[in-house]
Amino acid sequence: MKFQNELKDSIRKALPELDVVIGWCGSFDRLHATPHFIRREEDIEKLEIGPLSVHNLATYLPGLRGKKVGIVVKGCDSRSVIELLQEKLIDREDITIFGFPCTGVVDQAKIKKALGYVGNVESCDMSDKSMVLVIDGQTHLLNFSEIKAEKCYSCKYPDAIISDHFVGDKIGNGDSTDANYEALETFEKLPVSERFGYWLKELDRCIRCYACRNACPLCVCRDHCAAESREPHWLSQENNVRDKLMFQVIHAYHLAGRCTECGECQRACPVDIPVLMLKQKMNKEVRDIFKYEAGVDPEETPPLLSFKMEEENITEKDW
Amino acid sequence: MALVKYLKSSDLKSWLAELAQKNSVFAPRYEGDSVIFAPFDPEQEIFIKNAATAPPKKTVFPQSEKLVDFKYSKDPEDLSRILIDAKENLPEGTAIVFGGRPCDVRGFTMFDRVYMSEEATDIYYKTRRDNTSFITLACDSTENTCFCNWVNSSPSDPTGSDVLAIPVGDGLLLKAVSDRGESLLTSKLLSDGESRIGEGEKVCKEAAESLSQVQDLSNAPQKLLEVFDSIEFWEDVSAKCLSCGACTYLCPTCYCFNITDETKGLQASRIRSWDNCMSALFTMEASGHNPRPTKAHRLKNRVGHKFSYYPDLHDGVISCCGCGRCIKSCPAGVDIREIVLKAIEFEPTVVEG
Ligand code: SF4
Numbered sequence: 001m002k003f004q005n006e007l008k009d010s011i012r013k014a015l016p017e018l019d020v021v022i023g024w025c026g027s028f029d030r031l032h033a034t035p036h037f038i039r040r041e042e043d044i045e046k047l048e049i050g051p052l053s054v055h056n057l058a059t060y061l062p063g064l065r066g067k068k069v070g071i072v073v074k075g076c077d078s079r080s081v082i083e084l085l086q087e088k089l090i091d092r093e094d095i096t097i098f099g100f101p102c103t104g105v106v107d108q109a110k111i112k113k114a115l116g117y118v119g120n121v122e123s124c125d126m127s128d129k130s131m132v133l134v135i136d137g138q139t140h141l142l143n144f145s146e147i148k149a150e151k152c153y154s155c156k157y158p159d160a161i162i163s164d165h166f167v168g169d170k171i172g173n174g175d176s177t178d179a180n181y182e183a184l185e186t187f188e189k190l191p192v193s194e195r196f197g198y199w200l201k202e203l204d205r206c207i208r209c210y211a212c213r214n215a216c217p218l219c220v221c222r223d224h225c226a227a228e229s230r231e232p233h234w235l236s237q238e239n240n241v242r243d244k245l246m247f248q249v250i251h252a253y254h255l256a257g258r259c260t261e262c263g264e265c266q267r268a269c270p271v272d273i274p275v276l277m278l279k280q281k282m283n284k285e286v287r288d289i290f291k292y293e294a295g296v297d298p299e300e301t302p303p304l305l306s307f308k309m310e311e312e313n314i315t316e317k318d319w
Numbered sequence: 320m321a322l323v324k325y326l327k328s329s330d331l332k333s334w335l336a337e338l339a340q341k342n343s344v345f346a347p348r349y350e351g352d353s354v355i356f357a358p359f360d361p362e363q364e365i366f367i368k369n370a371a372t373a374p375p376k377k378t379v380f381p382q383s384e385k386l387v388d389f390k391y392s393k394d395p396e397d398l399s400r401i402l403i404d405a406k407e408n409l410p411e412g413t414a415i416v417f418g419g420r421p422c423d424v425r426g427f428t429m430f431d432r433v434y435m436s437e438e439a440t441d442i443y444y445k446t447r448r449d450n451t452s453f454i455t456l457a458c459d460s461t462e463n464t465c466f467c468n469w470v471n472s473s474p475s476d477p478t479g480s481d482v483l484a485i486p487v488g489d490g491l492l493l494k495a496v497s498d499r500g501e502s503l504l505t506s507k508l509l510s511d512g513e514s515r516i517g518e519g520e521k522v523c524k525e526a527a528e529s530l531s532q533v534q535d536l537s538n539a540p541q542k543l544l545e546v547f548d549s550i551e552f553w554e555d556v557s558a559k560c561l562s563c564g565a566c567t568y569l570c571p572t573c574y575c576f577n578i579t580d581e582t583k584g585l586q587a588s589r590i591r592s593w594d595n596c597m598s599a600l601f602t603m604e605a606s607g608h609n610p611r612p613t614k615a616h617r618l619k620n621r622v623g624h625k626f627s628y629y630p631d632l633h634d635g636v637i638s639c640c641g642c643g644r645c646i647k648s649c650p651a652g653v654d655i656r657e658i659v660l661k662a663i664e665f666e667p668t669v670v671e672g
């Protein structure tokens with residue numbers, strides 16, 4: 001990316017004051033990136049940002065509390081940082097935020113689908129519009145618009161909302177509007193039995209690995225999660241799709257109005273279960289009732305973490 | 320000479336349907352965007368292009384199984400006594416798993432040493448293992464994450480299988496590996512395969528050559544012990560780990576389990592379900608103490624177990640079959656190969672004085 005060197009310089013300057021800076025670097029092949037923990041000057045060279053920088057690194061922040069941490073954020077990731085700040089799960093003075101203008105990231109599941117199977121990637125070259133992959137000697141051309149993560153199509157905040165160092169020129173909101181809930185709205189029109197059947201079928205293959213939970217920057221209970229608690233006993237250990245669904249419902253409820261729709265839960269799922277939709281549903285309700293969007297203003301309090309005697313849009317007195 | 324047959328691709332479903340008359344048959348198919356093993360359904364396409372997202376581990380070692388069902392009741396003779404009526408749930412019937420990969424199926428041989436050893440036999444595991452046959456698909460193409468060749472195996476390794484199926488032309492060359500395998504190759508849909516053996520060998524050779532260069536892991540057990548006490552090393556390699564269960568639950572050789580009693584009123588079941596060493600609750604003791612309190616300790620266990628402690632107990636056999644799922648499916652891109660190689664290169668810093 002154009003301003004990658006600028007970013008490296010910026011990190012180089014800040015590193016002496018920091019314990020670690022988290023960014024991304026290349027992974028096992030050219031088609032994948034991985035989170036990169038920069039502790040020494042020589043780690044900086046490996047840093048790479050671009051359409052493969054899919055991971056939301058804000059997930060690591062609560063676990064590093066007490067340390068001086070630098071973090072590179074996409075626009076959407078910065079919203080998770082804001083939400084964590086709002087909830088006092090991290091301390092602003094300990095965090096140094098590096099922002100850059102994000103032009104979108106890929107959805108590896110879409111790439112997998114487009115190719116049928118991925119195989120031995122020999123090279124991967126990306127431009128603004130496309131990706132050229134050489135796999136087992138064969139060249140594949142994929143349009144970026146076909147392999148982009150869903151969230152990027154309607155991205156409202158491509159530039160980090162909050163940052164201490166911003167490299168490159170801001171893109172601005174462009175013509176993007178509020179979150180796009182079209183797919184969700186279509187789904188909501190189906191009869192209950194069909195919707196329920198859909199989730200039973202999708203969740204049947206859930207292996208209960210809780211990658212969806214652990215990748216979520218705002219799932220902060222971790223080792224005290226309701227999923228694994230024996231007392232109270234919310235979920236059984238039976239191989240029961242209803243228990244699996246129950247966990248997703250718990251996750252969605254706990255994230256209502258806090259979830260920034262970063263999509264990490266769905267990206268992390270090793271068996272590609274579309275769990276993001278459940279969170280979008282909750283967020284859509286929160287948006288309609290409380291006119292609230294998570295992770296935008298560090299001074300705000302999420303609606304379900306606050307209490308008002310009279311809610312503007314909940315008219316219980318008129319019943 | 321072992322029995323060799325040939326099956327046209329167009330006859331695959333009919334053949335599996337024949338086998339399904341007397342056995343439960345599992346085959347890989349798409350569910351959503353993932354490929355998993357599911358009971359054979361002639362209405363659905365079987366996916367055999369490359370390894371499934373999840374291995375067939377659950378066919379012998381289910382994600383969750385009821386070991387014993389029990390009921391509480393009062394003793395009518397003495398109402399102060401509670402009676403327990405327990406019923407063991409031993410698995411029944413025979414199964415055939417079609418389409419596992421050599422790494423997947425070889426994985427069960429790592430289970431065998433633990434669950435069917437001379438000292439102890441797990442009757443649930445053994446019953447399924449004895450009653451399950453494997454028709455394994457040799458890989459004709461490989462992925463960047465595959466490294467079966469580093470762990471003394473190959474894309475056509477028949478270890479643990481009953482039949483090895485090699486994609487040849489527009490069909491499968493079926494080689495019996497065991498006596499049980501021979502008995503699976505009696506269908507009229509199969510023709511003689513002798514004439515295609517050469518072609519099959521070529522496919523296997525090409526797949527083997529497409530893998531990355533073999534790395535010498537012979538001193539990994541020793542080196543991993545040397546690096547055991549270096550918490551910095553483990554903190555460094557585990558920094559990006561999210562402590563989920565994706566790597567272990569998708570691993571064909573991870574065999575840890577948990578036992579819980581699920582009680583509903585006077586009825587209860589004793590359940591065995593998968594557990595994993597990456598979870599924060601793994602080895603959490605009732606006192607609240609956890610000997611593996613951080614993800615660094617836990618990742619050390621996963622890598623150390625497979626590449627050091629298990630080989631030390633089991634004739635040097637590495638209990639990783641090189642399938643690469645833990646790398647490919649890790650949401651944070653943790654690469655077990657990289658960690659093992661780093662451990663091999665590890666030089667302890669000598670503290671002066
Ligand atoms: S949602 Fe916006 S900020 Fe996030 S990856 Fe997509 S384009 Fe970038």
Ligand code: SF4
Binds near residue numbers: 261
């Ligand atoms: S629930 Fe999913 S989309 Fe929402 S914040 Fe958590 S990981 Fe992101």
Ligand code: SF4
Binds near residue numbers: 208213
């Ligand atoms: S990540 Fe996927 S498989 Fe794992 S618990 Fe969540 S939904 Fe289930």
Ligand code: SF4
Binds near residue numbers: 211564648
């Ligand atoms: S290594 Fe990856 S898959 Fe395994 S626990 Fe850590 S994050 Fe999850």
Ligand code: SF4
Binds near residue numbers: 570572638641
């Ligand atoms: S450790 Fe990883 S590569 Fe090895 S068998 Fe398990 S999942 Fe496959």
